[in-house]
Amino acid sequence: MMNSLPKLREMTLLHLVRRGRDGYPDALAVRDASTSLTYGALWDRASRAAGGLRRAGINHGDAVMMMLDNSAEAFVAFVALSFLGAIPVPTNPTFRGALLEHLVTETGCVAAIVSSERAADLRAAGAGQIATIISRESDPADQALAASGEDLISWSSVLDAEPIEPIEVGPWDVLAIICTSGTTGLSKGVLTTHAQAISMCRHLSFFQDTTSLSQEDVHLVVAPLFHAFGIFAGLVAPLLTGASAYVVAAFRPSMFWEEVRKSGATMACLVGPMTDFILAQPASDADADNSLASVYILPRTPSAADFEKRFNVQSASGFGSSEAGTTMLNVESADVDRGIVGRPRMGLQARLVDEHDFDVEQGEVGELIVRDDDPWVMTPGYVGRPEATVELYRNGWMHTGDLMRVDDAGLFHFVDRAKDSIRRRGENISSFELELQASDHPGIAECAAVGVGHPADQEVLLVVRRTQGVGVSETEIVEFLIGRVPHFCVPRYVHFVEDFPRTPTGKIRKRDLRELGDVAWDREVAGIVVRR
Structure with missing residues (x-):
């Protein structure tokens, strides 16, 4: 063994x-x-x-x-x-x-x-x-x-x-x-x-003995193998402990538990939205009667606690990137505030800095920059892009582009991607936080906030995919957000879409949404005034 x-x-x-x-x-x-x-x-x-x-x-x-x-x-x-x-x-x-x-x-x-x-x-x-x-x-x-x-x-x-x-x-x-x-x-x-890939798996397989794998474990692989999460977390991680992997041809929410029972899986890695799709399936008295002991959710979704309770599993999550690998681990309660990504993994030096790479004060928002105690466990760079590689490792630290803050308990909170923040009337708006507030409306299934106009002084565009069977108008969305977010965060523009343009890994491609500002509904034209 x-x-x-x-x-x-x-x-x-x-x-x-x-x-x-x-x-x-x-x-x-x-x-x-x-x-x-x-x-x-x-x-x-x-x-x-x-x-x-x-x-x-x-x-x-x-x-x-x-x-x-x-x-x-x-x-x-x-x-x-x-x-x-x-x-x-x-x-x-x-x-x-x-x-x-x-x-x-x-x-x-x-x-x-x-x-x-x-x-x-x-x-x-x-x-x-x-x-x-x-x-x-x-x-x-x-x-x-x-x-x-x-x-x-x-x-x-x-x-x-x-x-x-x-x-x-x-x-x-x-x-x-x-x-x-x-x-x-x-x-x-x-x-x-090799060190980077296996380091990612090491942190996944040994969550401070919370979701550790052993040789008797069976790892269910449902994430696509063209994604680092699928190939490394899904297939390389079990090799660390002599465990085995069962590869599912494609993720189908209605068949997920059938695949678990057929394979005898004890561990699974799920992309965050997968948990929502599985939870949306009809409830059964047998939901908690399964072999799955633990799941790794990337990123952790607000429904993680419901997933744990309904299916009698333990969950953990992490945060990272293709360049840095795993940077944060969260093995604490799944019932946490949205935005919490955990604590820096063992061996990682992490700082939050301003645009000049000076540390920000406790509780303030800064860009996460990292470096590791060991060599070769983060990317050496980009293929054929030396300038981008130099920029990535500016001042000897890898710049992740993730804006975060640290609370008094030492937990890191994700605020936004540096390139996704919106600058309006001298205020920095977190698209992530605005999206969280908007998503609380029952008529909004998914949304994305982007800045449109001049980069120095932008207006907020909220692009929305409506919940099936629930009607909602642009005016209702704006009125819902007034009082929930600061006045300068309330979107000027709202636009509905059937679905979003997406990257290969399913993320919304925000750069393709900005052109919708020219055709979107305008609250100023509609006569809606937002006061301080």
């Missing part, structure tokens, strides 16, 4: 898989509805796949786009690339056109592993740059497509190769390139080291 953390110099994916092969080869490592691999079988299959990928022309240091749906085999491909010293670039398999072309160029991918029905999109986006396309067949029709494409190499032929001995790597070597969400600009490629 192995339930201790690796030493810093051993924090590589190769070490974790090798440790499983040597220490408990017959224990389950990863499975899905059709595939089940022990630690020994994972090593063997990944070693063969690495041999096939090398035969296909993929070498050490090559960036390889992975456009695959959730499956155990997708993790085999990820491990195989790491065995070669190649660099996986997990990518949303629904991307196409200009966005896909941007990511191919931004990350410098020279090869790709895709399902064959997406090969044409990738071929068009990566013309002249993607030299090798590996087709991951999923059904006979896909196999026929793969056979007809001269530049496609089938995954089955990749597996039909002699195994190779993996290339030895260090914790400082790049394990993957993770694409940022692009909420305020085009996505960038974040270089993620």
Whole structure:
């Protein structure tokens, strides 16, 4: 049984898989509805796949786009690339056109592993740059497509190769390139080291013994594997303790508990809104009768306490970014004020500073900047963007862009993203806090606040997705907010949408909303005056 953390110099994916092969080869490592691999079988299959990928022309240091749906085999491909010293670039398999072309160029991918029905999109986006396309067949029709494409190499032929001995790597070597969400600009490629990825998992697996994993645990993976949260928290974290992962093809709220019962899952990582979708399912007398003991929610939602109570589970949460990894941990009560993200994780130095990097006073809002006691556990930078990397590490500290404050108990509260704050009449408005207040209206299912007009003196635009079956007008929303927020925070503009433009990870792409200010309802035109 192995339930201790690796030493810093051993924090590589190769070490974790090798440790499983040597220490408990017959224990389950990863499975899905059709595939089940022990630690020994994972090593063997990944070693063969690495041999096939090398035969296909993929070498050490090559960036390889992975456009695959959730499956155990997708993790085999990820491990195989790491065995070669190649660099996986997990990518949303629904991307196409200009966005896909941007990511191919931004990350410098020279090869790709895709399902064959997406090969044409990738071929068009990566013309002249993607030299090798590996087709991951999923059904006979896909196999026929793969056979007809001269530049496609089938995954089955990749597996039909002699195994190779993996290339030895260090914790400082790049394990993957993770694409940022692009909420305020085009996505960038974040270089993620082995130490950084495993450090993220370490903090998830050992929450001060609150939600610790052991070899007997089964980790349910429902987050998409093109997201760092899915691939690292979902699949790498169980390797730390010799636990196993069960990969669900796609998250379906109505099937969540069926997947838990079928897999025997004891732990799950959920993106915050998933808990709301699961809670929205019809209640059952059997809700609390399940094998799930703990959930990790990122970010924690106000419904976390209800989730714990209804389903008899323990929850914890964290806060971080692709660049910094996990910065905050929250293992305290789920019934906390909205905005609390917890305390700095062990080994992290955290400060709140003003625009000149001077510390702000206790209780004041400042940007979170961080650095770690250990090397290589935060990103070394962005792919091909040295200026952005220098700006990220200004004055020797990583600048997260997260505005926070610390209360008297030492708990950090998220206030806003630095680029999402709104400047109006000399006042700084937190879009996050305004959205929280607006979301209390039963007619508002989701909303986003942005500043429109000149950056030095903006007006507030609130974009709203209405609750189905509940009618609400622009006037009602403004009147609801008057008295709940300071006068200068009350939106001048309100606009309704059926849904929001979103990033690959489901975040609202706020930069696309600002143009709606020209067509939005205007309270000043409607004659509504907001007084101090």
